[in-house]
């Protein structure tokens with residue numbers, strides 16, 4: 001009795017362990033630096049996965065080193081020198097471990113004016129802003145912007161565009177022949193050329209309609225909205241992976257950029273204006289050694305760009 005594994009044997013503790021530590025079971029597939037969340041279905045709830053991960057980490061390092069994951073890793077960059085912001089920690093005299101995000105440019109060249117930011121406070125600030133910016137009344141608007149940007153990108157490179165151009169060209173050639181006919185210039189050549197062009201125009205129309213139907217199949221407003229809403233329900237680490245493209249940090253402000261909109265498109269010559277969607281102001285506490293302790297910034301500005 002009981003549930004058997006793929007070898008026909010009963011599940012052992014080891015089988016269960018392997019399932020609980022494999023990211024594939026929470027729907028994550030990594031390929032190099034890319035993370036795909038749509039390749040595998042999620043079988044193990046994220047909350048359970050994270051509890052197990054933290055228990056394993058605790059066992060590994062003993063009770064003094066709990067599982068620490070820097071949620072914003074690989075997503076944050078310094079606003080002053082553009083270098084990645086990296087994780088750091090230090091132990092104070094009373095033995096308390098303090099965790100930070102600091103500029104890697106400062107570590108390497110010591111030239112940057114970025115002041116390290118407290119890990120827990122910064123992460124909370126980012127997460128809160130994401131929830132606020134993507135609230136129920138904003139989500140439709142964000143969906144529209146993503147769809148718009150998706151269509152625009154597709155239109156630039158698609159076969160559809162080429163076909164439409166070709167059809168315009170054929171139509172203008174037909175018009176020229178029609179003008180010639182109106183002026184009484186009719187030869188066998190013009191007649192057969194006209195027939196040829198009319199046939200080509202119909203062929204192109206069929207191809208255009210086919211491409212347009214493909215375009216409609218590609219992605220819908222509902223798909224996007226569903227993706228955004230389910231990303232918001234995920235654990236913070238997965239939510240940030242799914243939604244956030246990058247975060248630019250300064251000493252007095254942070255800029256959070258949503259994925260899937262046109263922040264950068266190297267193949268596109270058009271001027272892409274990042275769209276400032278939402279700004280909030282929060283107080284932020286930093287430890288600044290030269291001041292001999294904590295300082296508070298009361299209006300740490302956090303903006304959300306789509």
Ligand SMILES: [Zn+2]
Pocket residue numbers: 078079080081082083103104105106112113114
């Ligand atoms: Zn820097």
